[in-house]
Amino acid sequence: MRNRVIIENIQPQLQGGRYFIKRIIGERIDISADIFGDGHDAVRASFFYKELDAKKWNEVFMTPEVNDRWTSSFTPQKQGYYEYKIEAWIDHLTNWHNGFLKKYDDGQHMGVELQIGAEWLRKTAAQYAKTKATALTKMAALLEDKKGYEKAVSTVLSPEFHQLVYEFPLKQFPSTSDVTYRVRVGRPKELFSTWYEVFPRSTAQKLGVHGTFKDVERILPRLTEMGFDVLYLPPIHPIGMANRKGKNNSLTAHANDPGSPWAIGSKEGGHKAIHSELGTLDDYKHLIKKAKEHGMEMALDLAFQCAPDHPYIKDHPEWFTWRPDGTIAYAENPPKKYQDIVPINFETEDWDNLWKELRSVILYWVEQGVKIFRVDNPHTKPFAFWEWVLREVHIVDPDVIFLAEAFTRPKVMAALAKLGFTQGYTYYIWRNNKHEMEAYLTELTRTEWREFFRPNFWPNTPDILPYELMGAGANAFVFRLLMAGTLSSNYGLYGPSYEFMENRGNANGKEEYLDSEKYEIRLYDWNHRNRLTDSITRLNHIRQQNPALQDTYNIHFTRTDNDKLMSYIKLTEDRSNIIWCVANFDTAYPQAGYVEVPKHLLGIEGRMVNLKVVDLLTGDTYHWFNEWNYVELNPAKWPIHIFKVEIR
Amino acid sequence: MRNRVIIENIQPQLQGGRYFIKRIIGERIDISADIFGDGHDAVRASFFYKELDAKKWNEVFMTPEVNDRWTSSFTPQKQGYYEYKIEAWIDHLTNWHNGFLKKYDDGQHMGVELQIGAEWLRKTAAQYAKTKATALTKMAALLEDKKGYEKAVSTVLSPEFHQLVYEFPLKQFPSTSDVTYRVRVGRPKELFSTWYEVFPRSTAQKLGVHGTFKDVERILPRLTEMGFDVLYLPPIHPIGMANRKGKNNSLTAHANDPGSPWAIGSKEGGHKAIHSELGTLDDYKHLIKKAKEHGMEMALDLAFQCAPDHPYIKDHPEWFTWRPDGTIAYAENPPKKYQDIVPINFETEDWDNLWKELRSVILYWVEQGVKIFRVDNPHTKPFAFWEWVLREVHIVDPDVIFLAEAFTRPKVMAALAKLGFTQGYTYYIWRNNKHEMEAYLTELTRTEWREFFRPNFWPNTPDILPYELMGAGANAFVFRLLMAGTLSSNYGLYGPSYEFMENRGNANGKEEYLDSEKYEIRLYDWNHRNRLTDSITRLNHIRQQNPALQDTYNIHFTRTDNDKLMSYIKLTEDRSNIIWCVANFDTAYPQAGYVEVPKHLLGIEGRMVNLKVVDLLTGDTYHWFNEWNYVELNPAKWPIHIFKVEIR
Numbered sequence A, B: 001m002r003n004r005v006i007i008e009n010i011q012p013q014l015q016g017g018r019y020f021i022k023r024i025i026g027e028r029i030d031i032s033a034d035i036f037g038d039g040h041d042a043v044r045a046s047f048f049y050k051e052l053d054a055k056k057w058n059e060v061f062m063t064p065e066v067n068d069r070w071t072s073s074f075t076p077q078k079q080g081y082y083e084y085k086i087e088a089w090i091d092h093l094t095n096w097h098n099g100f101l102k103k104y105d106d107g108q109h110m111g112v113e114l115q116i117g118a119e120w121l122r123k124t125a126a127q128y129a130k131t132k133a134t135a136l137t138k139m140a141a142l143l144e145d146k147k148g149y150e151k152a153v154s155t156v157l158s159p160e161f162h163q164l165v166y167e168f169p170l171k172q173f174p175s176t177s178d179v180t181y182r183v184r185v186g187r188p189k190e191l192f193s194t195w196y197e198v199f200p201r202s203t204a205q206k207l208g209v210h211g212t213f214k215d216v217e218r219i220l221p222r223l224t225e226m227g228f229d230v231l232y233l234p235p236i237h238p239i240g241m242a243n244r245k246g247k248n249n250s251l252t253a254h255a256n257d258p259g260s261p262w263a264i265g266s267k268e269g270g271h272k273a274i275h276s277e278l279g280t281l282d283d284y285k286h287l288i289k290k291a292k293e294h295g296m297e298m299a300l301d302l303a304f305q306c307a308p309d310h311p312y313i314k315d316h317p318e319w320f321t322w323r324p325d326g327t328i329a330y331a332e333n334p335p336k337k338y339q340d341i342v343p344i345n346f347e348t349e350d351w352d353n354l355w356k357e358l359r360s361v362i363l364y365w366v367e368q369g370v371k372i373f374r375v376d377n378p379h380t381k382p383f384a385f386w387e388w389v390l391r392e393v394h395i396v397d398p399d400v401i402f403l404a405e406a407f408t409r410p411k412v413m414a415a416l417a418k419l420g421f422t423q424g425y426t427y428y429i430w431r432n433n434k435h436e437m438e439a440y441l442t443e444l445t446r447t448e449w450r451e452f453f454r455p456n457f458w459p460n461t462p463d464i465l466p467y468e469l470m471g472a473g474a475n476a477f478v479f480r481l482l483m484a485g486t487l488s489s490n491y492g493l494y495g496p497s498y499e500f501m502e503n504r505g506n507a508n509g510k511e512e513y514l515d516s517e518k519y520e521i522r523l524y525d526w527n528h529r530n531r532l533t534d535s536i537t538r539l540n541h542i543r544q545q546n547p548a549l550q551d552t553y554n555i556h557f558t559r560t561d562n563d564k565l566m567s568y569i570k571l572t573e574d575r576s577n578i579i580w581c582v583a584n585f586d587t588a589y590p591q592a593g594y595v596e597v598p599k600h601l602l603g604i605e606g607r608m609v610n611l612k613v614v615d616l617l618t619g620d621t622y623h624w625f626n627e628w629n630y631v632e633l634n635p636a637k638w639p640i641h642i643f644k645v646e647i648r
Helices: A092-105 A113-127 A129-144 A145-159 A159-167 A212-228 A281-293 A311-315 A349-369 A384-396 A409-419 A433-444 A474-487 A493-498 A531-545 B090-107 B110-123 B130-144 B146-157 B159-167 B213-226 B281-293 B311-315 B353-369 B385-398 B408-421 B434-448 B475-485 B495-499 B531-544
Strands: A004-013 A019-022 A029-037 A043-051 A059-060 A069-074 A078-089 A182-184 A191-199 A230-233 A298-300 A330-332 A336-338 A373-377 A401-405 A423-425 A490-494 A555-560 A565-571 A579-586 A591-596 A610-616 A621-624 A626-631 A639-648 B005-011 B021-024 B029-037 B043-051 B058-061 B069-075 B078-089 B181-186 B193-197 B230-233 B297-302 B330-332 B336-337 B372-376 B401-405 B421-425 B490-494 B556-559 B565-571 B578-584 B591-595 B611-615 B621-624 B627-635 B640-647
Touching: A004 A043, A004 A078, A029 A078, A029 B408, A043 A069, A059 A069, A092 A113, A092 A159, A113 A129, A113 B029, A129 A145, A129 A159, A145 A159, A212 A230, A212 A281, A212 A531, A230 A373, A281 A298, A281 A349, A298 A349, A298 A401, A384 A409, A401 A409, A409 A423, A409 B005, A409 B029, A423 B069, A433 A474, A433 A555, A433 A565, A474 A531, A474 A565, A474 A579, A474 A639, A474 B311, A490 A493, A493 A531, A555 B353, A555 B421, A555 B627, A565 A591, A579 A626, A626 A639, B005 B043, B005 B078, B029 B043, B029 B078, B043 B069, B090 B110, B090 B146, B090 B159, B110 B130, B110 B146, B130 B146, B130 B159, B146 B159, B159 B311, B213 B230, B213 B281, B213 B531, B230 B372, B230 B421, B281 B297, B281 B353, B297 B353, B297 B401, B353 B385, B385 B408, B401 B408, B408 B421, B434 B475, B434 B556, B434 B565, B475 B490, B475 B531, B475 B565, B475 B640, B490 B495, B495 B531, B565 B591, B578 B627, B627 B640
Parallel strands: A019 A182, A191 A230, A191 A490, A230 A298, A298 A373, A373 A401, A401 A423, B021 B181, B193 B230, B193 B490, B230 B297, B297 B372, B372 B401, B401 B421
Antiparallel strands: A004 A029, A029 A069, A043 A059, A043 A078, A078 A182, A330 A336, A555 A565, A565 A579, A579 A639, A591 A626, A610 A621, A610 A639, B005 B029, B029 B069, B043 B058, B043 B078, B078 B181, B330 B336, B556 B565, B565 B578, B578 B640, B591 B627, B611 B621, B611 B640
């Protein structure tokens, strides 16, 4: 009850420590808090952090800024969970020292003050190990030496004494933050990744032939050359025969229809089995190895749902919902029923075994070498399950990355990210003008979302051909691509459809592909090159060479005088890499205008502007000497400038 | 682990329930929270509240608004502490019913659905007392009657069935908010009070005579007539003789100098004693009684500090700080020392007894009939002490009001209010233009402060003659008065100085009065009337007659076309009382301009404007038919319009 300091509003943190925040190795965490005591005595504060299972805390003295706000920072160098907290106290040694300086300046006699100081120094010494305390006890003796008044006074006034007081705080009745906060530190790929999605069955070389893992290996060099580093395949498990869907999601399948890979499970097996037409487990592991040699990681789809002939249904009928007429409950969104899919009933009495089985599915694939999962519709499974299973997997292997495919309401998406998903799909696909895009990126990078949500921008997915791209030409495809890859450090493409500019909607009024690959096998010419493949290649190589584009939270929107032109700058903390993009939202016509040089952001406040900007797409070089500079963008050539900025 | 609903971001609350929020009897609390489940099943939520020591919770069904935000409200009718929480769950009865309606509309056969519904109804019935459950079991039987298909279907489609499902939620695996939140409900005076501060020793009728409690009784009718309802006297305890301060805070007092009342304690006694020149305890109790008869409550000053001759120092030397030379540590703000004041050392080993003694001081005066305390410099005593002692007193007597005199940094002021202070002094005294004033009121009423801080606006105090009033004329005094009393429902005056327009600063560069009454006795003509007394009287009567002015959080700033004119509207929730003020910040010259009618706020959106506005100060009546209306304010007459608005 004798502690006198309040510690409040510690940032960053989520809901009072309920959830951990996220960082990657080497990504700095800036800590701040409101810290204040009663009265006018000197307050001091320390920030503490440690790895979760370490015993020793690291202590960093905090610095007071304006208005009782204190700050500190740390940069984690290892993967895993860390915890942090704050301690603060009235420091009577510092307080006495501050008063001493003022009273001395006021011309007062310092005799009694020296004695008081000696007392505080001895109390301080008592708090430290003997070896460390020697300096303090010696100093106390010096202050008390009545014959050495002059020397004692000048000692207290010295910078060395000031340093001593700073280094040896006197902690009496310290207050500690109510809770300990946590951060999960991941590997760099969590924040910087470039995804390519392909249906493996569509990688064969002949029409009507089912592609295999071997076929996928064949396109690896092409993907490497284009600069991708994650290769994501839709589910590779046996596809249900019962109620299988036909082309274009029709209710009756023909004999040759391959079915949707998301209707998982047949007599061939379930979530731990491989669809035999793709190859064997060994083939899959070989693909993982080959991909790795090409600088790519394989991502597996995780869809916790069953086809009606999934083995679980016979083996664990208690995990499903049965209707009074003895039939199983299909997935439904009344009045619609999805008869090729049976949802798992997570409310089952046997939930404990169910959870463990699903955990074993993930760990099985981790064991085969899969470190990245794209999780299908995680928002339709309980939050508590995800929090548990993601943590369980991360304890086994902290390298595992989970991308949440949750296109749903913002609070649900936020919850999944807080519960542990590493990355999330976003609304990027539906943000179509400058105002929307700036507002969305600002929410993702300048609000609480920054602490838990790592966006992954996809301009298309097998489920979504956005209206914006329906019937669109190459200009729009190039534009949406370049924006995704420069706004967000994580981005991905549903590959061949995007590269080859599939733009035909299925005309049912929804944002769906005509002849969706979900229900049929396609044949692609994997040697084809076009404006898109070229744009992708250039973009990805620019991303690889410029660290500023390997972060999402370092974005700053700057002013233009044309509402069709969006200007944004990304830069590394030391400003050694500065990328300035100007994007033209008009995909039909050239747009021109002026962009402002943000002098404060670039660290050239009070100086003349002298910038060399090189467009990394075209190689064109400009010299900017004014605060506002002219740009012109022709969507038929390059709809975005990606300038590398040199400050001269 | 089977619960599927997340409850987040419950409002109002302070720091995750660490502190209680504040309301008065009859003041509605609007509750909201983010509530959502996984998947698409129907979610339901209930808000629960109860008095802290009650056993039974009151349950109110919450309503979903947009974007997963749910709301509810309750209006406490009794003083004391309440707690509240939220519960939410997937409701399978509601979910089935929703699906039933959609499937029926889709033309499906409902046979199996009826059986499923019967099952849910029976599960629901099992959750309720037998008497209540009958309706549900009967309904289950009806749904299962295979011969009555048509009847069963039409029953489920009926509004009565819908109502049944609503009234009898099926709560399976409910989630509960992590913590229980608290609100302290106080008496109406906590939010609406009008204070007058007077030094009792300055109420005598002759120069050089020490005023008494009897003299104070003499001015009661005058204060009642002027409309005050709290009479606050600076400390009434014995004043220390040791190191007593003289006139204008001089270090040496003359024999006749009365000393500062805040230098508490002498051989006459300490914090439970009465300064003998003022009268006896009986006299004080008589004054309390008389004041009550005049509609006024007495407020006592609570200054936990001692004169060097306070009895505590001899009786409890361990409660103070002693220097190595054997002298006591005076209050100081280095390099300055305040030798008439000794601070209490709250870090003493004997803190437990110290706290209990200080509690006994408060409870002693509560026993004598004091229900209001103005607490001197609470920010120089430990936060933990205040949290404990305020709560202890409120348990004994919930009527007690504590006004914190903390003119300090915003976070410290906020902390004191959160810890339990009922009202607080504010920065009103230093807010001098429209922009500052609107920003300040917005912070107090539209941010988290609304939940814990009840402002009390004082245009002056014995410690502060603001620069704005130094050398100022009546215009400025009237203006600062009217603004205080219309912006804030709690306001007060350091009375005679304000009424009689004391405007002489002490010329030391600080905002202090010349010949401060803190160090000398003054003589006032208590029969004097002037422009100020008239303004005060009118203002206070207008406040008494208009409920809209008895609240602070109901303020809305509206637009004007003149930066010198500030427009604000206060209204009761049912709009039965609407007060519209327009204030002219120019105290030298008349200002004119237009003010906008906020149609949405007044509930006349989409209608023609037709307002009758009556200036309650002058009686002048205007009819406004336009969206923008002309106003003109002459500071030499009335610097503020206080319009009562009638919507026609």
